[in-house]
Amino acid sequence: MENSYNKLLERAYIGKLGVKNRFVMAPMGIGIDVMSGCIEEKDVEYYAERARGGTGMLNLGFQIVTNKTDPFTMSRYGIGTPLQEMGWTRLCDRVHGYGTAVMVQLSCGLGRNAMMVPGVQNVSSSENACFFDPSSMTRPLTAEEIHAIVQAFGAAAAACKRAGVDAIEIHGHVGYLLDQFMTPLWNKREDEYGAQTFENKMRFVTEIYQACRAAVGSDYPIAFRMVIEHGIAGGRTREESAEIIRYLDHLGIDAFDVDWGCYDAYEWVFPTCYMPDGCLMDISAAYAKSITKKPVMVAGAFTPETAKQAVEEGKADFIVIGRGLLADPEFAGKLQEGRREDIRPCIKCNRFCLSASGTARDSSCSVNPAVLKETIYGRIAKAKKSRKVVVVGGGVGGMEAARVAAMKGHEVIVYEKTDKLGGQLLAASVPVFKGRLAMLVDYYKVQLDKLGVKVEYGKEITADSEELKDAYKIIVATGAHGFVPPIKGVNGTKVLEVIDAHTGDQARIGTKVIVAGGGPSGCDCAIELAMEGKEVTIVEMLDKLYPTGTLDNRFSVLRRIQEEKITVMTGTKVKEFNDKGAIVESKDGEKTLEADTIIVAMGTRPNSEVAEKILDKYVCAQTIGDCRVIGQVGEAVHQGFYAGWCIE
Ligand SMILES: Cc1cc2nc3c(=O)[nH]c(=O)nc-3n(C[C@H](O)[C@H](O)[C@H](O)COP(=O)(O)O)c2cc1C
Incomplete structure (x- = not known):
């Protein structure tokens, strides 16, 4: 069948493995209970x-x-005991049933990148500052430990093959x-595993490869995952990578899985929304392809379009x-079926x-609550009886609830008071780097349409609305509104709330802008405006910017703020908005910051008034998402999913 993704969908080889x-x-180190090393039913289903x-x-x-x-690794078990191997066999049998191949990544640990364990010293090639606590130093592995690791690689490789x-x-x-x-920046050893010569620097890897090869035989594919550059001063350069790839190619490695960065350049490892889609295809994959004829694999936030580009352009x-x-x-199956x-x-x-x-939450996915719970939620079965379900509010939580309820065979109607589906994501997805949020809204629109969900636009529902009367279930997802604190002058013509700044009033934004509030939405807004060439200052009351963001995204946001030359004033409070701009106060006293526009990004508050009245009137009603508790996309989607799923 003609399919524009054919090149991605064709058979390809790693050594002799088709x-x-x-x-x-x-x-991804989730999905197998690392604490026991045993594969449970839920892990098999996940894969x-x-x-x-x-x-x-x-x-x-x-x-x-x-x-x-x-x-x-000390509290964990890898592959090796007979009980664990039985799990691996079960997993492989099941996955093979779909004609899918299984690869296992073997590792000896994180070294200086490991989280600190009280009373235990991290290890490394030599003495290095630990990433998570630079005041702690690692100890070098002894030669005996190195030899034991090499042997363990061989044993694990044999177990995989079995x-x-x-x-x-x-x-x-x-x-x-x-x-x-493999990196002189971290390897200061002086023995035969030191980085004084190329041969010594590669000795540990070489011995590991040889132990694996001896265990699995000459025809069995062995891939190597490595970065082309570390992205930090003193880290690996692409020229060094070229030498390493040529050497490993010659040694017998069958495929290269290449990426970029290190923990000190974190955002390349787990690319955030601030990184472009397919961000490693040029800097990593294309470079590796210019060095070796062996297959090159590459990750990095691929969309179907960037994936297609990467393979079609070689x-x-x-x-x-x-x-x-x-x-x-x-992902792949839908492309195969022409359902992009x-x-x-x-x-x-x-x-x-x-x-x-490290949190109380299982590993999952913001937009797919079924991850690692496939045994329960992987398939959405039809309910015994089709019911009438009313969803109030067409934001992301409401759309997910509607999607899942419709998949269960219910008759679903969404009432949306504006003329568009998407809720707050319509504003949040405006910055170019938030394009994936716009893609998510599009996904929902298509799904609701395909599932026959009725959407009534321009319809504001109250507790007295007739539309609620014969509903079996009412899901209230009325979202949140921007919080504008009662600061003097807040109604002035220069002041804009952040959601309005994204959706309606861009034309009112001048060239010199203060963003009041340095949380995720304030930072995104500041980055977006700075990218448009505006002169931006963020004023944040707390001592830390992006205080509620996760470690992983915070790194990217701070880098972007620096790159865009955004002025940041933390520990600074806005006292008044006026004709000049804003009067702010910090421990150094008060001062006036001049600005054409001040954007208030001081959080949101639940749209709970109508929601509470509906709850009071109807026992079959429930609230989800921001109108219940302010959260992010993941919370709204998860609550929508469960609300829809539980309608029997
Ligand atoms: C939850 C999670 C766990 C990961 N664990 C591993 C791992 O065990 N080994 C590894 O080499 N990379 C790991 N990675 C990195 C991924 O293999 C991949 O390089 C990265 O997520 C970028 O690809 P993506 O944008 O398609 O997610 C992990 C990533 C995530 C999100």
């Missing part, structure tokens, strides 16, 4: 869902070969333990999709996947 298409699920969804090969991500040395795994990948990237040996052989496959396990418009986009927020670690 993979049914060019999509590889990125290694099976991605195989069923048409992915060519799944890379199961970070499996440790030994828990004896690196503190990060279990039916089709290929392995050596985890050598983004400044983790193995990379700390920049990569395999497209590695991580968060995109959390967001939509059928049905792919639910990853919004690059990093909130429910990466930042869940």
